[in-house]
Amino acid sequence: xxxxxxxxxxxxxxxxxxxxxxxxxxxxxxxxxxxxxxxxxxxxxxxxxxxxxxxxxxxxxxxxxxxxxxxxxxxxxxxxxxxxxxxxxxxxxxxxxxxxxxxxxxxxxxxxxxxxxxxxxxx
Numbered sequence: 001x002x003x004x005x006x007x008x009x010x011x012x013x014x015x016x017x018x019x020x021x022x023x024x025x026x027x028x029x030x031x032x033x034x035x036x037x038x039x040x041x042x043x044x045x046x047x048x049x050x051x052x053x054x055x056x057x058x059x060x061x062x063x064x065x066x067x068x069x070x071x072x073x074x075x076x077x078x079x080x081x082x083x084x085x086x087x088x089x090x091x092x093x094x095x096x097x098x099x100x101x102x103x104x105x106x107x108x109x110x111x112x113x114x115x116x117x118x119x120x121x122x123x
Contacts, residue, residue, distance in 0.1 A: 018102030025099050026050045034084065034096040034123070036112050038103050043077045045084040045112055047096060057091050059083035077108035081115020088121055095122040 003019040005012055027033030027050040037044040046058035059065075061076050065083060069076060088096065096116070103109045113123055 014102040035099045057087040077111035078115040081112040082119040085116045085119020085121045098123045
């Protein structure tokens with residue numbers, strides 16, 4: 001997989017890191033990939049089987065589960081991790097490979113991983 005990303009700035013640096021990570025991380029049917037997407041306001045997590053190219057389960061702060069949620073963005077990210085773990089376990093998934101999407105493993109990205117571990121997923 002050869003990806004050339006030119007330019008400077010935060011977004012380009014994140015894309016470069018993500019391409020570098022994706023060289024080594026792939027999701028299989030036995031151990032799918034847990035993808036975390038972070039924006040300034042929301043968190044999205046999805047479990048992907050890369051061999052088929054399909055999303056198996058997903059959770060997000062944009063869903064109806066978060067209607068009226070009161071708390072910080074880190075608390076919301078942890079709840080997303082717990083929700084994705086519950087949905088994955090219901091789909092028969094117990095182990096995943098964590099893909100931080102080029103983001104640094106701190107704050108909300110780490111909170112999603114922590115919530116998923118507490119929910120019963122092996123990362």
